[in-house]
Amino acid sequence: MILADGGLCCIDEFDKMSAEHQALLEAMEQQCVSVAKAGLVASLSARTSILAAANPVGGHYNRAKTVNENLKMSAALLSRFDLVFILLDKPDELLDKRLSEHIMSLHAGYGERSPAVKKPRIAKASKIVETISMSVKECSLVSRLRLDPKKDADFVPLPGALIRKYIAYVGTYVFPRMSKPAAEILQKFYLQLRDRSTSGDGTPITARQLESLVRLAQARARVELREETTAQDAKDAVEIMKELLYDKYVDEHGFVDFGRSGGMSQQKEAKRF
Known part of the structure; x- marks a missing residue:
């Protein structure tokens, strides 16, 4: 002061x-x-x-x-403050849509704002990654990550040193932009979360959750050395978030209870009442 x-x-x-x-x-x-x-x-x-x-x-x-x-x-x-404003974050479909569109438009030009770094030649590596991506059928992320004892019997993990170099390269040179199909998928899922977040005693669903979805989708694209986030990357990020929300919010009866993330569950709240 x-x-x-x-x-x-x-x-x-x-x-x-x-x-x-x-x-x-x-x-x-x-x-x-x-x-x-x-x-x-x-x-x-x-x-x-x-x-x-x-x-x-x-x-x-x-x-x-x-x-x-x-x-x-x-x-x-x-009492020392002349004015006290109370800002309430109420779910509003129109306002939430405008806010999510603004955030997505910012990430759509992310690659243009990335530092101009001379990228080493990795033509062979990118072709290999593209071939793997094309060969993978569009299915759930869980089924793709699960190892099959029969098909993957000769599976050998990559060396730790190679993984570290790969991650270091991705963090330095790869800055994917958000494509329009991916943005629409993330925005639709975020608006659904906002619409269902009516509990007054749990973790609020805010724009931070949308930023989390964007980061997950971009990280999925960076792993495959792509300059643009695809719709499949967005679907994978949504699937991860759904799995998290299911473990975090679903009660013993299978119903979604946003109050379970913090404060009291519905059962405790009824007991308190």
């Missing part, structure tokens, strides 16, 4: 601060910070505006509680 004297001080994750809250009372009221160290007493100017962002307890804002209870913040500190 002293360094921002005469300007704007932006604080993120304001709810994660513990003892520092009390130190802000004087600075926000008197616009100065008193320091007493080694016998020296000084008053430093902190004439700055404060823009702070905080998350509610548990990741969800509870309308039945006050703002202080939701943020676990003292009333004295909250």
